[in-house]
Amino acid sequence: MSLSLLLLVVLAIAAAGYVIGRRRAVSASGGDTRVLHSRPGYAGMSVFLFSAVPALLLIMVWLLAQPIIVDGRASALITDNDIPDGSSRGLVMSDVRRVADGLDLLVDSGQLDEDAVRTMRADLSDVRGRMGNVGVALGSSIRPSVFEAAKAYRSMNSVGRIGMSIVAIAVAGAGFAFALRRIEREFRARNVVEHFVKALLILCSLVAVLTTFGIIGSLVFETIHFFQMYPATEFFFGTVWSPRFGGGSDLGILPLVWGTFYISIVALLVAVPIGLLAAIYLSEYATKRVRAFAKPLIEVLAGIPTIVYGLFALITVGPLLRDYFAQPLGIGNSSSSVMTAGIVMGIMIIPFVSSLSDDIINAVPQSLRDGSLGLGATRSETIRQVVLPAALPGVVGAILLAASRAIGETMIVVLGAGAAAKLSLNPFEAMTTVTVKIVSQLTGDTEFASPETLVAFALGLTLFTVTLALNILALYIVRKYREQYE
Template sequence: MPLIWLVISIIVICAAGYALGRKRALASAGGDARNLHSRPNYYGAYVALCAGVPAIATLGLWLFVQPMMIERSVASLIPNSAVPEGSSIALVMSDVRRTADGFEALFDQDRLSREAAMQMQSAGADLRDQFGEVGVALASEIDETVLSAGQRYWSLSARWHTIMGYAVLAVALLGFGASYARAHKDFRARNSVETGILALLLAAACLAILTTLGIVLSMLFETRNFFGLHSWSDFFFGGTWAPNFRGDSELSILPLLWGTLYISFIALLVAVPIGLFAAIYLSEYASPRTRAFAKPFLEILAGIPTIVYGLFALLVVGPFLFDIFGKGGFAGVEWMAGVRAVITAGVVMGIMLIPFVSSLSDDIINAVPQAMRDGSLGLGATKSETIRQVVLPAALPGIMGAVLLATSRAIGETMIVVLGAGAIAKFSGNPFEAMTTITTRIVSQLTGDGDFSSPETLVAFALGLTLFVLTLGLNVLALYIVRKYREQYE
């Protein structure tokens, strides 16, 4: 059964459970809802929850575990001699999965039913004979071991997918039956539903925490493997980034970290003054009509995809700066050698960060009590003096937190840097030269069919973990500043 139909079946069972559970509870009370312990809707919701939640949980767990179990089973069938020299079992399994996808695509053309194919394979038949010219092409282009493993991978996936459908529907029907039998006028349906909703909310909170923990642990394990193959001293204290996939790479994070911080610094030079001044104007000077018009338009910048900003940097800002600072440009000196430079990415990234700074700063400035403004004005201060000497000092901790959060956003940016700053890892203080960042190198190292047992690929996880620690530290520092120095007003 296709996954979409399985989900629709669960929804239908839940809807039927809601209607029938409500009807059964009313019938047990003689049709008078006043004789029920809870409102009729609670009985229907209880049956729907008991039918849907266990089924969805079973489906999610099955979809998570099944690929790992199948891959482990198929990988055990591949002999070491089938792994090419210089490759790994992970790359072979990648070919196996693609081959299995090819079998799936062929069966989707209704050349042979899955049930018939599985029966033929159980009898020892070679499925390639059923595909005519397509099967001949498939057999000629793929290694025999990979082809057999792909055939096995597909057959296991199809078999366990069918079992999954029956198992999930059985769980849904069992939950439906058990809860439907309890839908009686004396059953405390409201208490059970509220307890179930509370459990779902708790599970959602735990899922978010566990997801973060899983991401961190996955990076930790791969980073440990990287430092088992490459010197940690070279990674943290070396001065060169030069991966070459020949075993003599120099993989230092310092040139990448310098590029990341340099571009982020230029972005903040653009975003912080403009964003802060915009926030001051919108909160202190703009009329309600102007504010209602200007603030949504300013925040539109936050919804623009970063790839669009990257194209803007490459096609508009870069050429514009090159015309000014390029050959024969500003003061007759060639400042820029190309459109990709630190200043190109920094300026565009700063434009992207303006709504982050302005919106947070605007909310913080508006949170300053009006009584403080009135008191300052009552003592004879002008409006500008009140803003400069009363409002901004009171809002400064929150503004600093907003700036640090914008810094974390800048450090994690990728597409603007890829298209606007280039891909050269080096130490330089010239903002008109091309550089790169940590996020850009992560993308580069994981692009293509790289060997995940090589330090040149595993270094991406070490870079990611370092970036995670850096941004986490900035976020914690922002929260610390806001909480420690925030003044509490009555």
């Protein structure tokens, strides 16, 4: 049974439980629902929740656990002798998964049947040709060991899907029967539903918290593994970034950190003044008609995909800066540069500064403005000396959000700044950032057993630490000025 069909079956059982549970509550009341503790709808909702939620949670956990278990068992079928020289177990398992997907496609298209799949052993050239016809790319020729592991992988996945369907429907049915049996005249259905929903909300909160800890844990453990293979001092204080898969890599982070901060600073120098001045105009000077027209247009910038900004940087801004600034001044010949990426990134994050700052400025009490104007201050003096200081904590938060967005940007940097890791003060030279190198080190078939791959986790943990430090600094500033005005 497909996943979508299974979900429809579970939801159908739950919907039927709502209708039957409501009718049972009405029947238990003898036709007078006023004698019930709760309204009949709560009784139906209790059956719905007990039928749907446990089954859906089971499906979610099963979908997360099954690939791990199946990969582990299929990998156990691959011996060390089955791994070719120059390859790895991870690459062989990639072939196993591709072959399994190819078998599924061949069976679905009618080119093979289940009996043929089960009986095939060594003559696999025809199967490989058929897989090529349906678009399945393999890293190497199909070996018998890989084919047997792929058949086992496919079989275990099939059994897992069937088992998940049976167990999920059984859990939904059990919840249906359990909740339906509890419905009677004195049943406190409303309390049950509210406690159930509260527990569900707590579970969702725990998922978010545990996800955060899971992200941090994965970064920390893989980073520790990386530092067991590569010296930490060379990583943090090295000035050369030159990864070479196979050994002899120089993995100094300083050029990447410098490029990240350089491009982000240029972006903030563009976005903060423009965004803040736009927010001041919209909140203090613009008429309602102008504000209703201008603010949505500014916020449209936040909805443009970053790849579009990257193309804008590559095709328009980069050549413009090269032809009219870099080449005439003799300081650069490339359209990919820090200035290109910084300007375009600054344009992208203007809405983050302007919209949030506008909301914060509008939240400043009107009584502060009236008091300042009543004492003889002009409107501009009121904005500079009263409104902006009162709104400073929120403005700092807006700038922090914009900075975090700039630090984490990748696509604009790839197309606008290039991929050169270097230490330079020239803003018209190509540079790169930490996020770009994280992507490049994890692109393609990678084996998480080399420092050239594991360095991506060390880069990610470093970026996380820097962002956390910025958050702490901003929180300190916000609290300091907030105390001043409270």
